[in-house]
Amino acid sequence: MRTRLMFGLFLCGVLGLLLTLSACGDKDSEEAPRQTMQDVIRIGFPIPLTGDIPDVGESTRNAAEMIRKQVNDAGGLEVGGAIYQLQFIYDDNESKAESAVSATTKLITVDEVLAIIGPQASKQAVPAGGVADNYKTPMISPWSTNPNTTLNRPYVFRGCFLDPFQGPVAANFVTEEFGATKAAVLYDIASDYPKGLAEYFRKAFEDIHGPGSVVAFETFTTRDVDFSAQLTNILRANPDVLFVPQYYNEVPLIVRQANSLGWNKPFMGSDSWGSGDLMGLCGDACQGHFFSTHYAAAGATGATKDFIDGYQAAYGKTPDDVAALTWDSVNIMLQAIRDTGGLSGNLSRDRDAVKNALGAIKDFDGITGKMTFTPDGDPIKCAVVVQIDQEGQFSFFKSVCP
Amino acid sequence: MHHSESTAIHPRGTLDFIRRFFANIPLLGWLAGALAAVILEQAVGTSLAHALGLPRIPVLFGFLIFLKQPALIPGALGYVLVSNILPVCIVAKIGAPLFNLLSRSLFRMPIVVTAVVHLAILYAIFHIWTDVSxxxxxxxxxxxxxxxxxxxxxxxxxxxxxxxxxxxxxxxxxxxxxxxxxxxxxxxxxxxxxxxxxxxxxxxxxxxxxxxxxxxxxxxxxxxxxxxxxxxxxxxxxxxxxxxxxxxxxxxxxxxxxxxxxxxxxxxxxxxxxxxxxxxxxxxxxxxxxxxxxxxxxxxxxxxxxxxxxxxxxxxxxxxxxxxxxxxxxxxxxxxxxxxxxxxxxxxxxxxxxxxxxxxxxxxxxxxxxxxxxxxxxxxxxxxxxxxxxxxxxxxxxxxxxxxxxxxxxxxxxxxxxxxxxxxxxxx
The missing domain is CATH 1.10.3470 (ABC transporter involved in vitamin B12 uptake, BtuC)
Incomplete structure (x- = not known):
């Protein structure tokens, strides 16, 4: 009896806590009181705000909020003579495929958004892309590199270049800059992005230097922290360069361990180096190495500099590639909405018009380069190779276009 | 402490009353009530939501509104009460004698038939409920x-x-x-x-x-x-x-x-x-x-x-x-x-x-x-x-x-x- 009573009390307490917390939440609804359907454009963001990669969700939200504030402070978005306020709805996909599906379904059918930006990681973007295409809603995934995200899905686009492009960029770069004839690769076999990129790199490198020129192709599994066995094999094979298409949390461990085993030749990385706090974790050990990415933050000019300065002022850190790609994806979506020449208010007709406008955009001038979508919804854009300089900044080294 | 104890004991009496009040309703009655509620929602849900100042039907019993748009909470509560809770309770309670009668005649048949009838109604509820969103x-x-x-x-x-x-x-x-x-x-x-x-x-x-x-x-x-x-x-x-x-x-x-x-x-x-x-x-x-x-x-x-x-x-x-x-x-x-x-x-x-x-x-x-x-x-x-x-x-x-x-x-x-x-x- 007593325990039941206590249990009931506790439940009430938890519920009360929940309601109090929620009541002091949401800034959006306070800033923008309810508006009629006509003068608001809603865009949905099914992004990973919790789970494995909350940093990615945070960067996405930061970049998107910057755009929303900018546009709304300037009065709104003008489409075909009418002015619209932007309303961005962020929904947590928990880094899970099933939550990405339900979040995207909710955004499309309940919140009735005009378009979707996100999800970021492929394991959420592939199933969410299926949902968006099913409901004929235009979607741009800024960061997903899995070909299946956009394959045979006319409504789904992406904001980044694909691995079949980045792999050869890295292979050509190490050949030209380091004169490498033998390369080694170390990658995580359990994660789709590093694995795909490692394979494309090997193919491109062996096309240049002949079969067997990738002298070591070593693997590990997500969350491994000791790479000495693989690195010993790599050192024994004596390559000219080590290609590591890994994330910012693994790269410092690999670089330090390789150095302590006596590795003194260059590392080549991929765009995953640029996200998160690479330099905070790596310190001086990563200086001097190169990686291919979407844009270079150090020494940027023009619109890119404005973006970086604004982001730094608002959030106190340098925007990573996720933030930059989100920025471009949102802007290209807004461009497509403007290009429709006016919204009818009929959601399915407007979504169709936005999709067609997205496909028709030529040479969109983004901060990560000029973008034009192929009929598959993948962008044709240039990659940038950056070097980590003495100050730990990622400084522009070279631009490589398809 | 004293205050919370007394308020906590009081609702228990109410709870017992509610339990006794609904005790004579068979499962069939509850299912029929739920069916009535979802049919009602499908028919007039949108206009009811608009009348209560909501932009659309709250899809998850108003939960998403409670957490995201505090200004709409009264409307959402009203909606959940009018379109979900009340129809279920009213139909189940008023129809209780009828549903007991039906239930008794169903019960004389093999248990498989009884179960299948209940499941069919349950499916109908799900079908109509999900039809909305x-x-x-x-x-x-x-x-x-x-x-x-x-x-x-x-x-x-x-x-x-x-x-x-x-x-x-x-x-x-x-x-x-x-x-x-x-x-x-x-x-x-x-x-x-x-x-x-x-x-x-x-x-x-x-x-x-x-x-x-x-x-x-x-x-x-x-x-x-x-x-x-x-x-x-x-x-x-x-x-x-x-x-x-x-x-x-x-x-x-x-x-x-x-x-x-x-x-x-x-x-x-x-x-x-x-x-x-x-x-x-x-x-x-x-x-x-x-x-x-x-x-x-x-x-x-x-x-x-x-x-x-x-x-x-x-x-x-x-x-x-x-x-x-x-x-x-x-x-x-x-x-x-x-x-x-x-x-x-x-x-x-x-x-x-x-x-x-x-x-x-x-x-x-x-x-x-x-x-x-x-x-x-x-x-x-x-x-x-x-x-x-x-x-x-x-x-x-x-x-x-x-x-x-x-x-x-x-x-x-x-x-x-x-x-x-x-x-x-x-x-x-």
Whole structure:
């Protein structure tokens, strides 16, 4: 009896806590009181705000909020003579495929958004892309590199270049800059992005230097922290360069361990180096190495500099590639909405018009380069190779276009 | 303190009154009430929502509005009251004599007929409820699948009393096997080439694919059961956890199944009637299994293996059969899951999935079909409803779990038999 009573009390307490917390939440609804359907454009963001990669969700939200504030402070978005306020709805996909599906379904059918930006990681973007295409809603995934995200899905686009492009960029770069004839690769076999990129790199490198020129192709599994066995094999094979298409949390461990085993030749990385706090974790050990990415933050000019300065002022850190790609994806979506020449208010007709406008955009001038979508919804854009300089900044080294 | 005690005791009186007030309503009455409510919502829901100042029908009993738009809370509460709670209660209470009459005449027929009539009404409720919003549909499908998954894990962790961590592995095997079956045979795909068969007979072929999925999982269970059932307790838990990792690594290294990239392009065959029928079938068969002689033998093995052996129970055979049986249904659930999401990749079936399904089992209650249903429904409903809270969700749900573990260490409804006759009988 007593325990039941206590249990009931506790439940009430938890519920009360929940309601109090929620009541002091949401800034959006306070800033923008309810508006009629006509003068608001809603865009949905099914992004990973919790789970494995909350940093990615945070960067996405930061970049998107910057755009929303900018546009709304300037009065709104003008489409075909009418002015619209932007309303961005962020929904947590928990880094899970099933939550990405339900979040995207909710955004499309309940919140009735005009378009979707996100999800970021492929394991959420592939199933969410299926949902968006099913409901004929235009979607741009800024960061997903899995070909299946956009394959045979006319409504789904992406904001980044694909691995079949980045792999050869890295292979050509190490050949030209380091004169490498033998390369080694170390990658995580359990994660789709590093694995795909490692394979494309090997193919491109062996096309240049002949079969067997990738002298070591070593693997590990997500969350491994000791790479000495693989690195010993790599050192024994004596390559000219080590290609590591890994994330910012693994790269410092690999670089330090390789150095302590006596590795003194260059590392080549991929765009995953640029996200998160690479330099905070790596310190001086990563200086001097190169990686291919979407844009270079150090020494940027023009619109890119404005973006970086604004982001730094608002959030106190340098925007990573996720933030930059989100920025471009949102802007290209807004461009497509403007290009429709006016919204009818009929959601399915407007979504169709936005999709067609997205496909028709030529040479969109983004901060990560000029973008034009192929009929598959993948962008044709240039990659940038950056070097980590003495100050730990990622400084522009070279631009490589398809 | 004094204040809260007195207010807490007072509602108990009200609660008792409410319980007595609704005591004479049979399950049929509640179902009829719910049916009336969803029909009402479908007919006038939108205009009612507009009248209450809401932009659209609150899809999840107003939860999303409570958390995101405090200004609309009164409207949402009003909506939930007018369109959900009141119709159910009024129809059920006013119609009680009629429904009891119907219930009595139904009850004279074989129990299967009675059950099927109730299930048909339940399906109608689901169908109309999800008709209003596609979001409800996806949520309901995932919820039904998690019921099947939770119940199948309960067979091992509850009825057999072992702590098994291999369920994500079984689910993965099932998901991949069913996907292989459907994508390989019925879809033009990059990995497997042209479709071999035309897919006009989804109703026939999909259950076949699910049975295939279940059999593959059961085979996996046999492979792990042979070495691991020489151990008990913690050791079995560790071996079964290892199995989950083995399956994940295995799938990551299988190039023809897409490796870590996963497999997509499953046909959209997990429709609501399909999921509903399979899950109902699963619950019915599992319930029969655990109440059969085999189920009792399982309980005996859990309580004292040596005593059970002495009482002529073949403990090894019993355990292996139960394990394979449980894996079979986990595989079926995995197959359904893969065709709802229409994408599978190995990393979905990791520790997080394990934590989720274990939470559902222990929250709902061990050794109980009711418990599994309650656990799966409440955790998936809460998980979805609290998702807008982002990080706070991961504090609130574990906190609830801790509270349940403190006050009801075996879960909310544990060791309670699922008695269909008692559930469906007329009340007055």
């Amino acid at each position: 596609a979001y409800r549909l996806i949520m309901l499908k995932l919820m039904l699948i998690s019921i099947l998954l939770t119940l199948s894990l309960n067979v091992i962790n509850g009825y057999m009393g072992e702590f098994s961590c291999s369920h994500p592995g079984f689910m993965a095997l099932g998901a991949y096997a069913a996907s292989l079956f459907t994508v390989g045979l019925f879809v033009n795909d990059r990995l497997f080439g042209e479709a071999l068969l035309v897919s006009d007979f989804a109703v026939i072929f999909f259950p076949l694919g699910l049975i295939f999925a279940g059999l593959v999982s059961a085979l996996g269970a046999l492979i792990i059961a042979i070495p691991s059932f020489k151990t008990r307790g913690d050791y079995l838990a560790i071996i079964s956890l290892a199995f989950t990792f083995i399956v994940k690594s295995f799938l990551e290294n299988l190039e023809f199944l897409g490796g870590p990239r996963g497999l997509s392009g499953q046909p959209d065959w997990s429709s609501l009637p399909m999921v509903f029928i399979i899950v109902v079938l699963g619950v019915w068969i599992i319930n029969n299994f655990v109440t059969s002689t085999m189920g009792k033998a399982l309980n005996a093995v859990r309580d004292d293996e040596i005593a059970a052996e002495a009482m002529t129970v073949n403990t090894r055979k019993t355990k292996i059969i139960a394990f394979m049986f449980s894996a079979f249904w986990a595989g079926v659930a995995g197959g359904l899951f893969a065709h709802v999401i229409r994408f599978v990749n190995p990393s979905t079936f990791g520790i997080q999935k394990l934590a989720e399904v274990l939470a559902m089992v222990y929250f709902g209650g061990l050794n109980s079909v009711y418990g599994s249903i309650v656990g799966a429904v409440s955790i998936s409903l809460l998980g979805e409803a609290l998702r807008p809270l982002e990080i706070l969700k991961w504090i609130i749900i574990p906190l609830l779990l801790i509270l349940v573990m403190i006050f009801r260490p075996r879960g909310l409804i544990s060791f309670k038999e699922f008695n269909i006759e008692k559930l469906l009988k007329p009340r007055g």
